[in-house]
Amino acid sequence: MPETLLPSPPENGPADLEPEVLALGRELGSQRFSVRAAKRGAHDRAMALVSSDEQLRAALFRLVDVAPACAGNAELAEHLAAYLDAVEDDGLPVALGSRAADSRAFSRVSGQVAATMVRRMASRFIVGESIADAEPVLRRLWRQGTAVTVDLLGEATVTHAEGQAYADRCDEALRMLALASGRWPERPLLEHDSIGAVPRVNLSVKVTALTPLTRAEAPERAREDAAGHLRRLLRRAQEVDGHLHVDMESMDSRELILDLVLDLLDEPEFRAGPSVGLVLQAYLRDSEEMLDKILARTLAAGRELPLTVRLVKGAYWDHETIEAAQNGWVPPVWTEKAESDRCFERLSRRLLDAYPLVRTAIASHNLRSVAHALAYGRRLGLAPGDLEVQVLRGLGDDLQDAVTAAGLRCRTYCPVGDIVAGMAYLVRRLLENTSNASFLASRASGSDLEELLCRP
Amino acid sequence: MSSLSSFRNEALLELRRPHERERLLAALAELDAAATIEVPVIIGGDRRLEPGLDSVDPGNPDRVVAVATVATMTEVDAAVDAATLAACGWAATPAVERAAILARAAGELRNRRYELAALAVRECAKPWAEADADVCEAIDFIEYYAAQAVVLDAGPELVQLPGERNSLHYRPRGVVAVIAPWNFPIAIATGMTVAGLATGNAVCLKPAEQSPGCALAIVEALERAGLPAGAISLLPGEGEVGAALAGHPGVHTIAFTGSGAVGLEILRHAAEPAEGQRHLKRVVAEMGGKNCIIVDADADLDDVVPEVLASAFGFAGQKCSAAARVLVHERVADHFAERLRGALDTLLVGQAESFGTDVPPLIEVSSRERVERVVAAAVADGAAVHRVERVPNGGGYFAAPTVVVGPGPDAAVVREEIFGPVVTVEPVADVAAACDLVDQQAHALTGGLFSRNPRTIAAVARRTPVGNLYVNRGTTGAMVGRQPFGGNRLSGTGTKAGGPDYLLHFVEPVVVTENTVRHGLAP
Numbered sequence: 001m002p003e004t005l006l007p008s009p010p011e012n013g014p015a016d017l018e019p020e021v022l023a024l025g026r027e028l029g030s031q032r033f034s035v036r037a038a039k040r041g042a043h044d045r046a047m048a049l050v051s052s053d054e055q056l057r058a059a060l061f062r063l064v065d066v067a068p069a070c071a072g073n074a075e076l077a078e079h080l081a082a083y084l085d086a087v088e089d090d091g092l093p094v095a096l097g098s099r100a101a102d103s104r105a106f107s108r109v110s111g112q113v114a115a116t117m118v119r120r121m122a123s124r125f126i127v128g129e130s131i132a133d134a135e136p137v138l139r140r141l142w143r144q145g146t147a148v149t150v151d152l153l154g155e156a157t158v159t160h161a162e163g164q165a166y167a168d169r170c171d172e173a174l175r176m177l178a179l180a181s182g183r184w185p186e187r188p189l190l191e192h193d194s195i196g197a198v199p200r201v202n203l204s205v206k207v208t209a210l211t212p213l214t215r216a217e218a219p220e221r222a223r224e225d226a227a228g229h230l231r232r233l234l235r236r237a238q239e240v241d242g243h244l245h246v247d248m249e250s251m252d253s254r255e256l257i258l259d260l261v262l263d264l265l266d267e268p269e270f271r272a273g274p275s276v277g278l279v280l281q282a283y284l285r286d287s288e289e290m291l292d293k294i295l296a297r298t299l300a301a302g303r304e305l306p307l308t309v310r311l312v313k314g315a316y317w318d319h320e321t322i323e324a325a326q327n328g329w330v331p332p333v334w335t336e337k338a339e340s341d342r343c344f345e346r347l348s349r350r351l352l353d354a355y356p357l358v359r360t361a362i363a364s365h366n367l368r369s370v371a372h373a374l375a376y377g378r379r380l381g382l383a384p385g386d387l388e389v390q391v392l393r394g395l396g397d398d399l400q401d402a403v404t405a406a407g408l409r410c411r412t413y414c415p416v417g418d419i420v421a422g423m424a425y426l427v428r429r430l431l432e433n434t435s436n437a438s439f440l441a442s443r444a445s446g447s448d449l450e451e452l453l454c455r456p
Numbered sequence: 457m458s459s460l461s462s463f464r465n466e467a468l469l470e471l472r473r474p475h476e477r478e479r480l481l482a483a484l485a486e487l488d489a490a491a492t493i494e495v496p497v498i499i500g501g502d503r504r505l506e507p508g509l510d511s512v513d514p515g516n517p518d519r520v521v522a523v524a525t526v527a528t529m530t531e532v533d534a535a536v537d538a539a540t541l542a543a544c545g546w547a548a549t550p551a552v553e554r555a556a557i558l559a560r561a562a563g564e565l566r567n568r569r570y571e572l573a574a575l576a577v578r579e580c581a582k583p584w585a586e587a588d589a590d591v592c593e594a595i596d597f598i599e600y601y602a603a604q605a606v607v608l609d610a611g612p613e614l615v616q617l618p619g620e621r622n623s624l625h626y627r628p629r630g631v632v633a634v635i636a637p638w639n640f641p642i643a644i645a646t647g648m649t650v651a652g653l654a655t656g657n658a659v660c661l662k663p664a665e666q667s668p669g670c671a672l673a674i675v676e677a678l679e680r681a682g683l684p685a686g687a688i689s690l691l692p693g694e695g696e697v698g699a700a701l702a703g704h705p706g707v708h709t710i711a712f713t714g715s716g717a718v719g720l721e722i723l724r725h726a727a728e729p730a731e732g733q734r735h736l737k738r739v740v741a742e743m744g745g746k747n748c749i750i751v752d753a754d755a756d757l758d759d760v761v762p763e764v765l766a767s768a769f770g771f772a773g774q775k776c777s778a779a780a781r782v783l784v785h786e787r788v789a790d791h792f793a794e795r796l797r798g799a800l801d802t803l804l805v806g807q808a809e810s811f812g813t814d815v816p817p818l819i820e821v822s823s824r825e826r827v828e829r830v831v832a833a834a835v836a837d838g839a840a841v842h843r844v845e846r847v848p849n850g851g852g853y854f855a856a857p858t859v860v861v862g863p864g865p866d867a868a869v870v871r872e873e874i875f876g877p878v879v880t881v882e883p884v885a886d887v888a889a890a891c892d893l894v895d896q897q898a899h900a901l902t903g904g905l906f907s908r909n910p911r912t913i914a915a916v917a918r919r920t921p922v923g924n925l926y927v928n929r930g931t932t933g934a935m936v937g938r939q940p941f942g943g944n945r946l947s948g949t950g951t952k953a954g955g956p957d958y959l960l961h962f963v964e965p966v967v968v969t970e971n972t973v974r975h976g977l978a979p
Binding site: 066075078079161162213219329 | 470584787811
């Protein structure tokens with residue numbers, strides 16, 4: 001049993017770890033503040049402004065959301081005007097904007113401006129429309145010392161044909177990434193840890209995009225349907241020596257994804273490979289039990305390669321809390337941010353304790369969370385490449401540069417896809433970017449580094 | 457209305473948790489192992505059992521779930537007499553005490569919720585999530601109406617001037633005849649019954665012949681809660697029992713949910729006082745719908761497709777709120793139709809007891825015949841008809857979910873209420889044209905709109921005739937207290953079940969004005 005093999009550390013972790021956490025945090029933090037200060041442009045300032053006005057923020061997000069469905073600039077302008085109606089006019093310019101956007105002449109201009117703005121925002125978070133389109137960006141990141149994982153954006157899957165198309169795109173992406181990355185220069189930190197090789201090719205896949213049969217109360221339907229697609233992708237990953245990372249989504253698909261992946265890894269065919277990853281969401285109240293299950297099953301499977309676990313806070317907090325409130329359920333997520341942060345640290349320690357049974361990827365933009373995991377890994381005597389930090393393209397660029405500069409492995413999550421299909425993703429990222437708890441907001445409001453590094 | 461502001465809907469079971477699913481399956485196994493439910497006629501606490509009318513599992517008609525005793529005409533009279541008698545005492549019981557008894561009945565249902573959900577699965581082939589929601593809604597109706605009746609009892613404030621004292625009190629009307637449907641076998645029967653009881657009326661309940669077992673559970677809960685005998689009677693049977701009850705001169709209020717034909721018949725009949733009848737009957741009628749979902753060009757089809765699927769095919773379309781027509785902007789119509797057809801192919805038709813089932817069997821064989829007739833007519837008309845290919849054979853009343861794209865404006869599939877798993881897709885020039893089509897309909901129950909333009913949403917909300925408009929979500933699943941439910945036009949009498957003014961239909965206002973001036977002296 002994993003419990004006896006891996007004793008649970010105390011709730012708050014070793015107290016004497018704090019000095020190392022703070023030291024690492026300061027090191028990364030100072031890097032992070034300086035590296036991009038010069039590059040920080042109009043976008044950051046605009047985002048800071050937008051995050052300060054909730055109504056304006058809502059209007060902007062709704063505009064971004066609807067943009068791809070609009071047939072032309074005039075239609076986009078019409079929506080912009082309608083959204084601005086809702087913004088109360090203590091900001092006079094906004095009210096004027098709403099009226100102006102209704103006029104024919106202005107509608108053309110404001111539509112054009114809005115379209116350009118949406119496109120520019122999208123290009124900050126989405127690296128390209130196709131793998132071929134994205135390859136130069138991926139290569140540049142690699143050259144600079146940052147690894148990548150690619151995520152293919154798409155429409156929601158509501159038909160079998162759409163599931164098949166997504167699977168085909170994933171399969172093609174694995175092949176193309178293998179081809180392209182073969183020409184990338186050697187970067188030992190990005191390609192090895194104490195266990196052995198770390199694949200260059202790294203694709204993140206969504207199970208709910210592979211199958212239209214996701215039913216919260218009948219996980220077996222999607223599980224059976226997605227298994228076929230996923231087996232094919234595992235075989236391809238094996239063939240191209242790539243890593244396949246299965247993303248986690250909302251609670252409604254959690255059980256099915258976890259069981260699907262763990263079951264597949266039990267199959268003899270995949271005993272020797274490929275490298276596979278799962279995601280653990282620290283904002284879930286029962287995430288520790290999930291980890292118990294993952295560790296027990298991984299141990300029992302006895303595969304030749306370790307399982308990679310990407311530890312995240314979780315991106316569906318609003319969805320989960322709203323759904324729970326509407327149905328009268330106890331929310332499956334922690335309601336206080338600090339609880340998620342503490343849980344993240346507990347899970348970080350347990351995951352790192354489990355090395356080399358699992359490889360850990362710390363996927364957070366929270367400096368404290370990252371510093372804590374790095375300090376704990378160091379305490380355990382892990383080499384710098386034995387755990388990696390993961391960030392989101394466009395959102396964690398500062399942290400990416402700081403981690404890379406510190407001689408650690410950073411992997412950047414790079415969405416690829418057209419702007420239409422990427423919109424849902426984009427809005428979720430924007431929401432994070434401007435939420436009050438975000439790093440950007442704290443920077444804009446001048447919170448200082450020490451505060452960010454406080455123990456949650 | 458402080459007691460109402462604290463109202464919360466009963467929590468649904470979290471079916472994504474395996475242990476809840478296991479518990480429900482265990483409850484079903486227990487139900488299956490138990491003897492067939494025998495439903496008596498209950499009048500004034502007395503029971504007569506003479507099983508004669510089978511209520512079967514629509515997924516396996518050989519399985520008899522309950523056997524009901526058919527009420528005789530004499531028993532209808534006796535039940536109304538008993539209700540008349542009991543109504544006096546029950547009306548004199550303080551509203552708070554009545555509410556307390558009803559709250560206990562809600563507790564009885566809550567204690568049996570797994571078992572009752574299993575019963576709805578078996579007796580009406582309601583899939584689990586909807587069967588559970590049915591039990592929860594019944595509990596909601598009880599708690600919502602009980603709390604509201606207490607508030608109502610205080611009466612509203614009137615203008616007061618020196619020298620006079622004005623007061624308004626709501627009195628129960630007397631005897632309520634409840635004629636309930638099978639499609640929400642626990643919730644709707646409970647809601648109509650409890651609306652009458654909470655306001656101090658006595659109730660005679662005539663359940664649908666397809667769901668007497670569920671109705672018995674409601675009456676049992678009320679009895680165990682301590683409701684005085686006679687305040688509730690149970691009169692199982694078929695149409696003629698309902699007709700006799702509604703036509704009885706001793707009945708004051710008729711609460712009916714069901715087909716338009718029967719509803720109109722009841723309204724017609726109720727308008728004519730019988731010989732010696734000294735009151736006008738009031739009718740609360742919830743009838744059918746032919747509900748449209750409008751999809752604008754700016755809608756997010758990723759959301760629209762699953763919501764249309766759920767609204768049209770949930771419980772095999774056997775909800776009066778179900779979506780029947782999708783009126784979609786021509787710019788996105790082809791893409792939408794293609795995705796909807798593809799999504800249709802993912803639907804699993806099967807037994808209600810399987811958690812994986814999307815579309816259960818229909819309630820009875822005549823429902824399936826109606827569906828097949830309308831679909832055959834659409835095929836004959838040359839419309840593009842797409843159906844789920846795999847439907848279980850065997851005895852259940854299964855019908856293949858069907859999407860009809862581009863039917864003619866006069867096709868039966870567009871005109872008739874089908875009450876089955878059929879939806880049409882009709883391209884429209886724009887939202888205004890869609891609103892025109894909605895406006896031409898005789899029914900006006902629910903409507904849907906998918907649009908991301910706030911001005912479009914406001915414009916449709918202003919002009920829609922429907923009783924319940926759902927924006928950017930499905931058209932089914934109204935919640936007590938949150939989405940008061942009921943239709944306009946030929947869909948109903950404009951009442952809103954689970955809403956703040958529903959109870960007013962079960963009471964009569966009495967105003968007392970007292971001159972308080974005596975010898976020029978006013979207190």
